[in-house]
Amino acid sequence: MVRAGQRNRVAAGLCVALLLLAGAAPARAASPDEDAAFLNALTWGVTPSGFAELRALGRARWLAAQLHPRAEPRLPPAAQAQVEALTPRQPLRERIVALDAQQRAAGALPDPEARKAALQAYQEALNAALRDAVAATLLRALSSPDQLRERLTWIWFNRFNVHQGKANLRAMVGDYVDAAIRPHALGRFRDLLGVTLRHPAMLRYLDNAENAAGRLNENYARELMELHTMGVGSGYTQADVEALARILTGIGLDARPEDPKLPPERRADLIRDGVFIFNPARHDYGDKVLLGHTIRGRGFAEVEEALDLLAAQPATARHVSRMLAAALTGAEPPDALVERLAAVFVRTRGDIAATVAALAESPDLTRAAAPFKDPMRYVLSALRLAYDTRVILNTGPVQGWLTRLGEGLFNRSTPDGYPLAAAAWNGPGQLVARFEVARQIGSGPAGLFRPPGPDATEEPAFPLVQNALYFSTLAGMLGEPTRAALARAVSPQEWNTLFLSSPEFMR
Secondary structure, X not given: OOOHHHHHHHXXXXXXXXXXXXXXXXXXXXXXXXHHHHHHXXXXXXXXXXXXXXXXXXXXXXXXXXXXXXXXXXXXXXXXXXXXXXXXXXXXXXXXXXXXXXXXXXXXXXXXXXXXXXXXXXXXXXXXXXXXXXXHHHHHHHHOOOHHHHHHHHHHXXXXXXXXXXXXXXXXXXXXXXXXXXXXXXXXXXXXXXXXXXXXXXXXXXXXXXXXXXEOOOHHHHHHHHHHOOOOOOOOOHHXXXXXXXXXXXXXXXXXXXXXOOOHXXXXXXXXXXXXXXXXXXXXXXXXXXXXXXXXXXXXXXXXXXXXXXHOOHHHHHHHHHHHHHHHHOOOOOHHHHHHHHHHHHHOOOEHHHHHHHHHHOHHHOOOOOOOOOXXXXXXXXXXXXXXXXXXXXXHHHHHHHHHOOOOOOOOOOOOOOXXXXXXXXXXXXXXXXXXXXXXXXXXXOOOOOOOOOOOOOOOOOOOOOOHHHHHOHHHHOOHHHHHHHHOOOOHXXXXXXXXXXXXXXX
């Protein structure tokens, strides 16, 4: 049976396609270089196969499919097999219980050397979980046909950032991306707020597990308003932050099987979902005033009401719309564009797909002034252009390049996520490092096709940057200085390096 929500999403997709096809007048067909720029903006980088698909389908059909992909992410078989091997079989709660038990057992060992070795084994278990999460995320980004969803998954993770280095978050970040972010990346913003609030990675990272009646911790409440919803200078006050912190009391983590002791009148308020808990014994049941609205003290329903209120604020619509436009265009969006997107956001009650569709229809998507790829876009776009449909077997070098360029996955320590502005990434040191990354990618397989295992040998591979897409489209988008430099290349490896480090490819 097709659910109403599914019917609505299908209908929305058809509406997008019809609007794009109909237009105000007979639409001028996009030129190849315009379509290449369009793909670069909405995917992890243009590829020969992706470009051919867009040209065959047309923008309307391609975009409709990207805005409303299958609920279950689809991957090429070679990538799917790797991701399945990297995905934990146990639910997150069971894994956290096992890791907590391992840590306690290690710490209880009386012999200092044995205790040190056991604690190192515990840390390695966390490191292994992180490596698997990084590898699976990169494989999806590089190989998934649902490229827009993968772009938005990273954009939303960066907005709702958590840092893997805190406590045991290394064991949680993979689940945070796969269970909380990706399934809602093209859904409703209010739903995204709700699932990130309930995920243990967010609650641990921003300390809401320590937030209790009489012992307020405002960290999460402040970032929820400052970063996740309304934005700095949008009209909320310190009193609003305190009220929201009181509303959030009692929300935390508990992996123990037994429920907390509660008085009979509060037992019905208890909520447990995996590691998540709403503990009524730690909640402030007094009434609160948030953004001028009185929220009656009654348990977790206060949290739902507060999220509804924050998601519906005009400031939230503008803040989220500005962030999406900046992330996808690579430049600070004009105020007029932000207002148009915010109007769509409000009219559709925070429908992310509809808001992104409005951006995709705007010429501002590809005409932003001097956009500049951040390291994630740069590295992934280089690999996708060089290897297209070939699935890499080892993501270790990719994470190494991203770390060297300052944007390693799950490694931003502050809640604001990695910066979006080009000025954060176009300094001389960054450009020197990018040239070295371009040399490694352009000169050969660089370890990308060496399967895991001590005795594995690397499969033969060579990056095909000077491909059909280059000759048909990309070559015509190069400036004369880049053409002259490429003409002087003395080997395919040097040509690849010069192209991947060119100003045109950095954009």
